[in-house]
């Protein structure tokens with residue numbers, strides 16, 4: 001598995017056991033090399049974050065839904081049937097022209113699984129967890145995101161109880177788009193706050 005390693009500590013006992021099992025399955029011909037990476041990739045990039053993208057797109061398209069989402073995020077998200085483990089107590093942080101929100105778990109890797117799937121590897125690394133609190137603008141620059149000086153950056157530290165979802169700003173030029181079209185613009189990183197929603201090409205629905 002793509003368990004690249006940061007820092008100087010050896011991989012955990014569990015990581016070693018998982019890798020040994022994966023290797024055994026490959027040797028027995030039960031799975032192909034890379035199969036586990038593919039599955040992880042699907043959960044990181046496709047299945048999980050597509051749920052969050054639907055929530056964001058509805059909030060953009062439907063002011064009444066957005067009001068419910070900002071008041072009681074867990075209940076509003078559950079309207080889609082997205083609920084359960086690691087998503088029981090959700091809070092949505094709205095990006096505006098004045099405020100940019102970014103989410104971290106400084107203690108470990110708490111992440112809103114029902115809406116975003118599995119956390120990306122970088123989210124779990126010590127450098128991200130420690131630095132985004134101390135120098136969020138510098139960390140966001142490394143993601144290719146320049147936050148203007150007059151925009152406040154707020155960092156939200158997830159924990160055992162609370163999980164955060166960033167509501168990115170709706171891109172300009174998307175008036176009249178359907179929820180499905182809008183959802184295509186919502187990237188995983190835009191819902192963590194290390195990115196923003198994609199810009200529509202030529203103002204045409206994706």
Ligand code: FE
Pocket residue numbers: 105106107108109110111158159160
């Ligand atoms: Fe955590």
